[in-house]
Amino acid sequence: MHGFIKKTQKTPVQEIDVAVKRMKGLEIWRKEQKMGV
Structure with a gap:
């Protein structure tokens, strides 16, 4: 992550x-995966 920011x-x-x-979309996707939707 730090290398990405430097570049x-x-x-x-x-x-x-x-x-x-994209980050927000991943968070929502992870929550759905945990809930088993």
Whole structure:
């Protein structure tokens, strides 16, 4: 994770927004997996 941040210091806001959405999507997916939906 730290290497990723170092490589992308000039990351466009749009890419950050997409990354945040992916992180949230993963969290929701993990919760569903635990609940067994």
